[in-house]
Amino acid sequence: MRKLAFWLSRGAEALAALMLAVMFGAFLVTILFRYVLNWPSGSASELSSVMWVWLVLFGAGFVLREREEIRFDIVYGSVPPWLRRIFLVITAVGIVGLFLLSLPAVWDYVTFMKVQRTAYLRIRYDWLFSVYVLFAVAVICRYLWLAGRAIAGHDPMSPEPEEPQTRAKGD
Structure with missing residues (x-):
C-alpha cells in the first residue's frame, strides 16, 4: 500500500x-x-x-504535505503531543465540517457553469472549476485521515516515515 x-x-x-x-x-x-x-x-x-x-x-x-504548509505554530509546537493531537482533531472537525457543508453549493455552481466558456480557448467553465471539487474532496479526505491518526495516538509533529526505496541496492 x-x-x-x-x-x-x-x-x-x-x-x-x-x-x-x-x-x-x-x-x-x-x-x-x-x-x-x-x-x-x-x-x-x-x-x-x-x-x-x-x-x-x-x-x-x-x-x-501537511508538514509543508505554512502556519503559525508557536503555541502548537510548544505543547505536549497529546494536546497537539487534540488541536488537530478539533481543527479537522472544523475543516471537514465546513468543506462538507460547502460541497453541495460548490457542486451546483461548478455544474451550472457548463453554460459558459473561456474567451480564447473556449474551455467550459465547469471543466475549469472542477479542480476545486477535487481539491475540496482531497482536503476532506486528508483531514479525516489526519484526525484518525491523531485519535490513534500519532503525534502530528513526529517525523514522517521514510518513503520506500525505488532503486535496487547498490544503485
Whole structure:
C-alpha cells in the first residue's frame, strides 16, 4: 500500500510539474507575442491563468504535505503531543465540517457553469472549476485521515516515515 501511495504521490508531483512547465511556456509565449512581435496573446495568457488555477488547487490538494504548509505554530509546537493531537482533531472537525457543508453549493455552481466558456480557448467553465471539487474532496479526505491518526495516538509533529526505496541496492 505504501508503494502505491509513493507512486501516486510521484505521479501527482509530475503532473504539477507539467502544469508549471505549461504555465511557464505560455507565459514566455505571451511575452514574445506582446512585446517582441506586437501580436495579440490572449490564448497564451488565458492558458497561463488556467494553469495557475489548476496548479494551485491541484498542488494544495494532492502534492502539498501537511508538514509543508505554512502556519503559525508557536503555541502548537510548544505543547505536549497529546494536546497537539487534540488541536488537530478539533481543527479537522472544523475543516471537514465546513468543506462538507460547502460541497453541495460548490457542486451546483461548478455544474451550472457548463453554460459558459473561456474567451480564447473556449474551455467550459465547469471543466475549469472542477479542480476545486477535487481539491475540496482531497482536503476532506486528508483531514479525516489526519484526525484518525491523531485519535490513534500519532503525534502530528513526529517525523514522517521514510518513503520506500525505488532503486535496487547498490544503485
